[in-house]
Amino acid sequence: xxxxxxxxxxxxxxxxxxxxxxYVHDVRNDAIKIFxxxxxxxxxxxxxxxxxLNKILKEDYSIFPKQENALEYRDVKKYFIHDIDAYxxxxxxxxxxxxxxxxxxxxxxxxxxxxxxxxPKYRLVIENYFNKAATKDSxxxxxxxxxxxxxxxxxxKNKLVEKPIQIIHLSTGNESATLLQPRNLIxxxxxxxxxxxxxxxSLTDNAVLTNSxxxxxxxxxxxxxxxxxxxxxxxxxxIDNTFIKQKRESVASVHTFAFGGKLxxxxxxxxxxxxxxxxxxxxxxxxxNKQHVDHNTLVHHIEPNCESHxxxxxIYNENSTGVFNGKIIVEKEAQKTNAFQSNNNILVSDKATIxxxxxxxIFADDVKCSHGCTIGQLDENAMFYMRSRGIPEKxxxxxxxxxxxxxxxxxxxxxxxxxxxxKIIANKxxxxxxxxx
Amino acid sequence: MLKIDNLQxxxxxxxxxxxxxxxxxxxxxxxIMGPNGSGKSTLASVIAGKEEYEATNGSIVFEGEEIGExxxxxxxxxxxxxxxQYPVEIPGVSVTNFIKTAINETRKAKGLEDMPAKxxxxxxxxxxxxxxxxxxxxxxxxxxxxxxxxxxxxxxFQMAMLEPKLAILDETDSGLDIDxxxxxxxxxxxxxxxxxxxxxxxxxQRLLDYIVPDFVHVLHNGxxxxxxxxxxxxxxxxxxxxxxxxxxxx
Numbered sequence: 001x002x003x004x005x006x007x008x009x010x011x012x013x014x015x016x017x018x019x020x021x022x023y024v025h026d027v028r029n030d031a032i033k034i035f036x037x038x039x040x041x042x043x044x045x046x047x048x049x050x051x052x053l054n055k056i057l058k059e060d061y062s063i064f065p066k067q068e069n070a071l072e073y074r075d076v077k078k079y080f081i082h083d084i085d086a087y088x089x090x091x092x093x094x095x096x097x098x099x100x101x102x103x104x105x106x107x108x109x110x111x112x113x114x115x116x117x118x119x120p121k122y123r124l125v126i127e128n129y130f131n132k133a134a135t136k137d138s139x140x141x142x143x144x145x146x147x148x149x150x151x152x153x154x155x156x157k158n159k160l161v162e163k164p165i166q167i168i169h170l171s172t173g174n175e176s177a178t179l180l181q182p183r184n185l186i187x188x189x190x191x192x193x194x195x196x197x198x199x200x201x202s203l204t205d206n207a208v209l210t211n212s213x214x215x216x217x218x219x220x221x222x223x224x225x226x227x228x229x230x231x232x233x234x235x236x237x238x239i240d241n242t243f244i245k246q247k248r249e250s251v252a253s254v255h256t257f258a259f260g261g262k263l264x265x266x267x268x269x270x271x272x273x274x275x276x277x278x279x280x281x282x283x284x285x286x287x288x289n290k291q292h293v294d295h296n297t298l299v300h301h302i303e304p305n306c307e308s309h310x311x312x313x314x315i316y317n318e319n320s321t322g323v324f325n326g327k328i329i330v331e332k333e334a335q336k337t338n339a340f341q342s343n344n345n346i347l348v349s350d351k352a353t354i355x356x357x358x359x360x361x362i363f364a365d366d367v368k369c370s371h372g373c374t375i376g377q378l379d380e381n382a383m384f385y386m387r388s389r390g391i392p393e394k395x396x397x398x399x400x401x402x403x404x405x406x407x408x409x410x411x412x413x414x415x416x417x418x419x420x421x422x423k424i425i426a427n428k429x430x431x432x433x434x435x436x437x
Numbered sequence: 438m439l440k441i442d443n444l445q446x447x448x449x450x451x452x453x454x455x456x457x458x459x460x461x462x463x464x465x466x467x468x469i470m471g472p473n474g475s476g477k478s479t480l481a482s483v484i485a486g487k488e489e490y491e492a493t494n495g496s497i498v499f500e501g502e503e504i505g506e507x508x509x510x511x512x513x514x515x516x517x518x519x520x521x522q523y524p525v526e527i528p529g530v531s532v533t534n535f536i537k538t539a540i541n542e543t544r545k546a547k548g549l550e551d552m553p554a555k556x557x558x559x560x561x562x563x564x565x566x567x568x569x570x571x572x573x574x575x576x577x578x579x580x581x582x583x584x585x586x587x588x589x590x591x592x593x594f595q596m597a598m599l600e601p602k603l604a605i606l607d608e609t610d611s612g613l614d615i616d617x618x619x620x621x622x623x624x625x626x627x628x629x630x631x632x633x634x635x636x637x638x639x640x641x642q643r644l645l646d647y648i649v650p651d652f653v654h655v656l657h658n659g660x661x662x663x664x665x666x667x668x669x670x671x672x673x674x675x676x677x678x679x680x681x682x683x684x685x686x687x
Contacts, residue, residue, distance in 0.1 A: 004482045061450070125482065190553075235620065239632075253507075298592075379525070380489070381525050382527055384485075384487050384488070384526040385521060385524065385527075386511060386527075386535075386539075387486075387508065387509035387510040387513070388486070388487075388509045388510075388512075388513055388519050388521075388544040388594060389513055389518075389535075389539040389598065389599065390510050390514055390539045390542050390546070391510060391534075391538055391539050391542050392508075392510045392512035392542060392546075393508065395538065395542055396510075397516045399527075399530055399535075399538060400527070400530075403527055403528060403529025403530045403578075405528070405529075406528075406529035406530075431539075433538055433542075
């Protein structure tokens with residue numbers, strides 16, 4: 001039985017057990033039909049031309065974790081940004097770990113999707129927002145069909161949430177192959193500000209496939225800063241589907257740090273439903289070996305006077321492959337749009353590959369749109385310059401790569417987060433130098 | 438300190454250095470002059486260890502050790518410093534962070550611990566003052582958007598920080614106005630001692646009014662064709678290089 005058949009046949013059992021009202025029940029049933037009809041995407045589809053899921057779909061994934069697994073904080077502490085005070089929503093093999101988490105209902109809701117989907121007090125929010133931003137593509141639909149657990153964050157209006165919220169998915173590898181489908185819903189009401197950090201981490205080399213959907217709603221004048229740390233093991237793959245709907249004068253930023261994993265696909269979609277919206281998409285990718293990272297972005301400018309800024313840096317070592325596919329749509333009504341996109345890449349090895357493709361569809365006539373992509377090697381003159389000052393080759397390379405990504409890093413607002421990313425980069429590049437600038 | 442014997446080098450299969458002989462002793466200042474394309478910058482880069490430049494023959498001995506096979510950073514660790522004619526812009530790396538990394542990597546190579554942050558800061562401030570460098574300048578990205586004078590001053594600042602045994606100044610005077618020239622020369626002179634040496638590579642004589650050489654060599658067509666004292670520099674300034682070429686050809 002292939003994975004698609006297995007999933008479709010598991011659905012009935014899943015739906016029987018899941019506690020949910022009829023609204024969610026209907027949404028799930030519609031979603032499984034879409035997945036059944038479309039199946040997993042193949043390279044024949046334009047959006048998947050450079051990324052094949054074939055290999056990772058061959059594993060015999062266990063779809064529902066058989067047992068609850070516990071972990072001690074000291075063993076997984078390093079995957080947290082632990083030197084700041086933060087809310088934590090932690091999952092172990094897809095199940096909520098109250099032991100490792102720190103949730104709240106004090107003025108804001110930082111809790112669980114399973115609670116939100118089943119308790120009447122969240123019903124209104126669920127009906128207004130759940131599955132209202134996610135598209136009907138096959139992978140998001142698959143996630144919707146099995147949506148049960150994940151983070152549920154609701155910030156009412158005029159709240160400045162001082163503590164960042166960390167959403168951490170750990171997998172223990174107790175099964176030889178695990179499929180995880182977390183589902184997050186984040187609603188930020190008028191004039192509120194929240195910072196969220198998301199990380200997926202497998203603790204063994206057993207195969208893990210995560211097909212995650214995150215819906216984010218930034219209402220009027222809300223500010224949402226979202227950080228994704230993707231630094232997983234060599235057999236962990238991630239398909240991240242993130243959908244952000246913004247209302248007028250809101251600012252939403254997503255930083256994606258893709259440093260490891262077997263295959264990572266980021267489907268990041270912004271929809272601007274109001275005037276004077278700012279959307280910020282930034283990313284640093286540093287991978288090697290046979291790793292593959294695919295950034296597939298969409299910014300949909302629907303209303304006038306909005307902005308979007310995209311800045312993705314990629315460093316590809318050994319025989320790694322990268323994809324950047326950035327689509328910007330500017331609707332006819334979206335006059336005075338400022339849309340910028342830039343994708344710069346360094347191929348460190350001649351076996352590494354990057355496919356970069358900007359796609360602009362502009363229907364308005366009074367807009368500023370720019371896009372640029374570069375693919376290059378490390379500057380030989382800069383290397384000699386640094387080495388002639390006593391900085392060894394490896395360190396000089398690392399420093400150049402770090403400097404190359406610095407534009408993106410400098411806009412990270414959480415200091416400890418920036419330090420952590422810096423450390424991960426140094427580690428990844430095998431050097432022990434402080435990049436503190 | 439430095440002994441170059443019959444050094445020959447190619448750049449992209451073209452012979453640029455055709456048998457250089459040069460000896461530099463501690464405490465000496467040597468000037469290497471010559472027309473454009475005579476191989477001055479190539480000589481500097483070959484001594485510093487640029488990999489694209491292939492030494493085909495001869496030897497470079499530094500403090501009794503053949504260094505021809507050493508990587509650029511290993512030569513730097515031994516105390517060779519090259520001030521670039523065109524310092525490279527490195528956006529995203531600040532002057533401070535760069536020099537800190539250079540110093541600590543050099544210390545690491547010598548088996549020393551990192552320099553304590555406090556000492557580093559003091560050293561940076563002292564040397565910045567020596568070259569009349571504004572503190573704000575130190576947090577800017579290395580050479581990015583620097584004027585010609587700022588770039589050269591920054592080179593000498595790094596030299597002051599690294600305290601090399603042998604400093605090679607490649608066209609350090611180009612692009613400098615008279616004030617910047619004086620500051621740079623003053624910095625170099627203050628760093629001079631009986632234990633270190635300087636090779637000044639220049640097309641013009643004017644820098645040599647400030648950094649006074651013990652020996653002047655004229656490079657032509659990849660060879661040192663004439664050596665003398667500082668008077669030779671004056672003669673070249675007056676008469677140009679043509680008479681040297683004629684003398685060689687005769």
